[in-house]
Every structure is written in structure tokens, then in C-alpha cells.
Amino acid sequence: MILLMACTESKDKPFQNNENLKNENPNRITIINSLDKTYPYIIYKELTLEELLKGEVVSDTIYSPDTLFFKLNESVQLINITPTDEFNPQSFLVQTGDTLNINSIKNKLHINRVENGKLIPIKWDYSHIIPKSKLFLKLDSLESFFLIEEKIANLNSFLPNIKNSDEWDLKLPEHLKQIDESYSILIDSINRNDNQLNKAYNQLIQKDQILRTINVLSIVNNKLETEKFYKKLFTLEYFKNRYLSDIYGIYYLRKFHFNNDITLPEVYNREFKEYPEVISRYFKFRLISSMVEKKYNRKTILNFLNKYKEEYGDFSPLENILNEIEYGVETSPDLALIDYESNVSNWEEKKKQWKGKIIYLDFWASWCAPCLRAMPYSKDLKEKLASKEIVFVYLALNDKEDMWRNSAQKNQIIENNFFIKNSKSSEFISNYNINAIPRYMIFDKNGMLIHEDAPGPETKEAFEILSELLKD
Known part of the structure; x- marks a missing residue:
């Protein structure tokens, strides 16, 4: 879904006045690629399920040297930048009006914010919001009962702590409660100051909490606790969090796409009453995408596209699928x-x-x-x-x-x-x-x-x- 417009600025004025850009493009940031003769970069962002179902653009490509205006959905938002020759994304928390500069110093990539002609490092990770407090150190310690960290090649990986597996089910409810309490205290402390930056922090903290919970649940495989967790997750409160869309995607793949006990048409025809309407629609959109990916016959896909249109009135974000299967073109024995x-x-x-x-x-x-x-x-x-x-x-x-x-x-x-x-x-x-x-x-x-x-x-x-x- 790479669709936004790129626009080239004068190359002899790479650092620009942010105030004018804020006025002219209040919902955008400016990204300047100062590199010469290198791979293009993909800039992408997370969308809420609602934005996704409207068919909003999620990413754009910046070539070199060039300048790109990239639209944000909120005044403070996390974006990701990665070179096209490798998947090595770097995350940046930006706000509307920011100017980022992509450059290389001593053959090492640097992406910085431009402020008053100076380059300010802004690379972001969860250490910015997850404190090394006694509370979270205790949580890390408790988590070692389920997960142990081991180095595999050059990567640190979390693996099941098998020696404790007989006691996992007994300890799990207590540990999940501890996760909820620790993150609730952190979120409450942030919510005392109601501004856009803290709203972004709030959403990202929720994502970290959910990922931490999923990691433990995937190891322990306790069906009762897993069901309770996902019942809480599929609510409108969480659905508005843009940083959870990939988690919903992971859930969909595990629950439906890779489920060999039921066919995709059978899944589509169920009513999804246990989910809010927007999540039900999201699943149906993904199911049609899966039918295309799994090479279901064209008549079957057309049938479900028509069902989708009858129920929701439009096809967004299924435009690529419509083109792929030539929707509206009658089947012909000829070429x-x-x-x-x-x-x-x-x-x-x-x-x-x-x-x-x-x-x-x-x-x-x-x-x-x-x-x-x-x-x-x-x-x-x-x-x-x-x-x-x-x-x-x-x-x-x-x-x-x-x-x-x-x-x-x-x-x-x-x-x-x-x-x-x-x-x-x-x-x-x-x-x-x-x-x-x-x-x-x-x-x-x-x-x-x-x-x-x-x-x-x-x-x-x-x-x-x-x-x-x-x-x-």
C-alpha cells in the first residue's frame, strides 16, 4: 500500500524552517534523504483497525537524494524507517512539523531530527517508557520462572524454562495479575498529565504489556487464562490503540489462517458475535485476503467479495484484491x-x-x-x-x-x-x-x-x- 506523494525540494537547502512546515502541513513531518547513490528507504506507520478498513496508506518510499512529506494520523506518533535492501527498521517518536534527516557518517547510518540547523538523535525504544524500577525488576525476576534468556548465535532469545513446567499452571494467574498491576501503576502515573505525548506513551505501554502477556501464555498454553486474556483484548478500548494492529494480525493468523480444522469459507460464514463489529469486519477482510493467498478458485472469492460488499457497502482496503482477480470482469472461455x-x-x-x-x-x-x-x-x-x-x-x-x-x-x-x-x-x-x-x-x-x-x-x-x- 505504497501510495503517498513524494516531492523534491532544492538540494542546496537541506535544512528547512520548521515553523513554515508546521503551518503549511500541520499533520505531516518532513524527511530529507541526504544520501547519494544508495538504496531507497521505506517509511511506515501503524494504523488503527478503523484506519486500515478505510484503506488508508500505511507507508511511502523515499529515494536519494530527495525530500518527502509523510502524513501522520496523530500529532505524536511512532514511525519506522528501514532500507529496502534489508529489513532493519529503526523506530522514531515524532510530532507534526518535525524534520528528519537521513545521512551517513563514517559509513554508519544516522537518522536525526533537525532543530535550528542542528541534528538531534531521536532513535526510540521501550527503555524510554518502561522504567528500571523495583516494580519492573521484580516483574522481570518473576518472569524467569516461565522464560529464560539464552543467546543463540548473535541474538538473545527467550525460551521456556522447562524445569518449572510442572508448576506453570499454578503460578500463571498470580504472574498475570502482577503484570496487570505493574503496568496499571505505570499508566496511572502517565495519565496524570493529559497530552498527546502521554497518549502515545499510554498506547505503547499497553502494547508492551500485551506482548509480555502473550509471551508467557504462548509458553504455558493454559487455555482458560488465554481465553480470558483475549476476551479482554477484543474490546473497543484496545481496538482504538493503533499499536495493537499487528497483535490482532498475529491472533488472526493463529486462530484462522493456519487453522486446519476449519475452512476459510466456514470461518467467514460464522457470525463473529463475540467480537465488536469493527474487529469482525477486520477478520472478514483478512479471510478474503487469505483465500487469495491460498489460491481459492475465483468464483469462491467473488462470492465472498459480494457478501462483504452487501454487508459493509465498500471494498476498502480490498482494492488490490479486486484488481488481482479482475472483479467485475465476466468469466470468458477466450483470451x-x-x-x-x-x-x-x-x-x-x-x-x-x-x-x-x-x-x-x-x-x-x-x-x-x-x-x-x-x-x-x-x-x-x-x-x-x-x-x-x-x-x-x-x-x-x-x-x-x-x-x-x-x-x-x-x-x-x-x-x-x-x-x-x-x-x-x-x-x-x-x-x-x-x-x-x-x-x-x-x-x-x-x-x-x-x-x-x-x-x-x-x-x-x-x-x-x-x-x-x-x-x-
Whole structure:
């Protein structure tokens, strides 16, 4: 969901006046990438379930060198920045009007806030809000009854303290109560000062408490206590916390996506009465996404998309799925085609046009490396048989039209090269099980399919088969 607009500022004035930006863009921060010739960076934020279901944008990409305005949902919010060549996110608590600068000093990445022309470090972690007080030190000590910290390679990991496992169920209620009391005291101390910064702290403390509880529950696996915990978690109070959306996501995956005891359609058809309406809707949105991911047939997915629309009136945030399965396009046994000049046709029309010629059909895509590696061999094969009654046809499957056009021009395959407009809904694709490319087919001079999965152009077999057919 990378959709926000990037905008380039003058490169000789990297540090700007924040006051003007606060007035012009009250809900945004400015991010300046001062690096040169490096990977782009992804900036992303957490959304509440409500924002997610409205289809709000969660992330943006900043290239180098460039300047980006990034929208916040609250005046104080945690954002994450990570380079695209590795998943190594850094978190920053920012407020509207802030300017961040991405730079490198002695080959080490630095991201700082710009204040009065100076760079102020602002990297954030939970040590900013979780105190090393007697209360929390005691909690850490009690937690060691369930979890022990061990170093695996270069990482510190929490593992089950197996030697105490016989007593886990007895100690668990007391420990969960201690977690609740410790965090309640901390939250109460923060809530004495009602401002946006403390609101953010409050939400982040809640997340840390929940993660700590989940860690212990996942080890002990006490069904009664786990059920009590999630019943408390799925309330509107917690749903408004934007930093819990990934926790709801983890719950969904464990409860539904990876549950082999019940199918996704069966889960969708239950009423979800035990959850608030917005969480029920979130689960239904995720269930349709899971159906796509698990490659349910198109008719099934369309059925549940229509149910979703009837119940909620819109498809946000399912736009990507709608495009993926070509929602609103009627299923057809034929292939809907457009050529490089944007002329519209279909496969059956083209076959009639080429009657009397052998057809060597190549399913490919601009993103498919094996397809592109085979193209020079296809051109060679075409040259070898140039004087024969044969036509080489290229059909771009599951591609994007602009990428197809660029690749067609770059690889000089304009002639008889077509973009398939109904890759997802054509029965031709499903009937012949074209689920991997490159894929080749051969049709005889009467348009009859005689090789459903023909050899590729780089093989001797392809030349031999085509040469033999041309003798007839």
C-alpha cells in the first residue's frame, strides 16, 4: 500500500524552517534523504483497525537524494524507517512539523531530527517508557520462572524454562495479575498529565504489556487464562490503540489462517458475535485476503467479495484484491487481447486470422526472468523458420500494461505481441492450468492445439517438432 506523494525540494537547502512546515502541513513531518547513490528507504506507520478498513496508506518510499512529506494520523506518533535492501527498521517518536534527516557518517547510518540547523538523535525504544524500577525488576525476576534468556548465535532469545513446567499452571494467574498491576501503576502515573505525548506513551505501554502477556501464555498454553486474556483484548478500548494492529494480525493468523480444522469459507460464514463489529469486519477482510493467498478458485472469492460488499457497502482496503482477480470482469472461455497499438481483439479471432499457419505460442511476462532469458532463442528460432508458414505469438500473462509495453519495446518483440486483459478470469488459463511461465503451446494449421506444453525455443526439440509439422 505504497501510495503517498513524494516531492523534491532544492538540494542546496537541506535544512528547512520548521515553523513554515508546521503551518503549511500541520499533520505531516518532513524527511530529507541526504544520501547519494544508495538504496531507497521505506517509511511506515501503524494504523488503527478503523484506519486500515478505510484503506488508508500505511507507508511511502523515499529515494536519494530527495525530500518527502509523510502524513501522520496523530500529532505524536511512532514511525519506522528501514532500507529496502534489508529489513532493519529503526523506530522514531515524532510530532507534526518535525524534520528528519537521513545521512551517513563514517559509513554508519544516522537518522536525526533537525532543530535550528542542528541534528538531534531521536532513535526510540521501550527503555524510554518502561522504567528500571523495583516494580519492573521484580516483574522481570518473576518472569524467569516461565522464560529464560539464552543467546543463540548473535541474538538473545527467550525460551521456556522447562524445569518449572510442572508448576506453570499454578503460578500463571498470580504472574498475570502482577503484570496487570505493574503496568496499571505505570499508566496511572502517565495519565496524570493529559497530552498527546502521554497518549502515545499510554498506547505503547499497553502494547508492551500485551506482548509480555502473550509471551508467557504462548509458553504455558493454559487455555482458560488465554481465553480470558483475549476476551479482554477484543474490546473497543484496545481496538482504538493503533499499536495493537499487528497483535490482532498475529491472533488472526493463529486462530484462522493456519487453522486446519476449519475452512476459510466456514470461518467467514460464522457470525463473529463475540467480537465488536469493527474487529469482525477486520477478520472478514483478512479471510478474503487469505483465500487469495491460498489460491481459492475465483468464483469462491467473488462470492465472498459480494457478501462483504452487501454487508459493509465498500471494498476498502480490498482494492488490490479486486484488481488481482479482475472483479467485475465476466468469466470468458477466450483470451481478451490488446496489441502494442492498443487494438482490441481476442484469441479466437487471431487464430482464424492465422489459419493455414503453424502457431508457436509463448506465454511470458515482463517480470519473468526465465521468460526474458528465452527471448533471444525465440528470435533465433523465428529467423531459422522465417520463410515457412509459421507465426510466433507472445501473450503477456499476469502483467501490468505499462511494464509489458516497456519490455516489448526493450526486447524488440512488437510483432504479434499481445497483453492479456483477463489473465485472472479467462477459462482458457484455468482449463489449461497455466500457472507457471514461460509456457509454450503449438497449434496446427487448422488452429487445433497439438502441443499443450511444448518445448521452449532454446531446445532442439522445439525446432525439430516445428520443422516436422511444416512438412505437412
